[in-house]
Amino acid sequence: MTNEATSGTSIETKDSILGTSTGGVSPFRNFVPYTPGSDEEYMNPDQVAHFRHILNEWRRELMEQVDRTVNQLQDEASNFPDELDRATREEELGIELRTRDRERRLIRKINETLDRIDRNDYGYCDTCGVEIGLRRLEARPTATQCVDCKSLDELREKQLRG
Secondary structure, three states, X not given: OEXXXXXXXXXXXXXXXXXXXXXXXXXXXXXXXXXXXXXXXXXXXXXXXXXHHHHHHHHHHHHHHHHHHHHHHHHOOXXXXXXHHHHHHHHHHHHHHHHHHHHHHHHHHHHHXXXXXXXXXXXXXXXXXXXXXXHHHHHOOOOOOOHHHHHHHHHHHHHHHO
């Protein structure tokens, strides 16, 4: 739920930060939200396992898409006699490759997040150190900032751009 096409940067809306948007499609198809107990400690082993599972499944899905694209490129003969067909196919390939490049960067970010989990540094804001929150992490498992700090960063970025 970012606006990367218009600005070249990642700008999240408050709904996407909180995970309350009703219109977007979650990258998690079989996602079951975590329900914490009333006196459950934040980022306990069950919660960490929950997020590790989400991140591993997300990475697996992305890797499958990359493999499908590679196989498709290897199997497909793109020798079209018609110039318009060839131009259309080249444009489709360009879009597909840009998508895979974004996914490659996302896979790297997922791997960095899994490293944070291994270092017991997951779930806390990089800027102020407070808990990011389970719902925000379920909406964006690679989040490194709480809602307030992310909102402030977006405001600063918006002011700097004009």
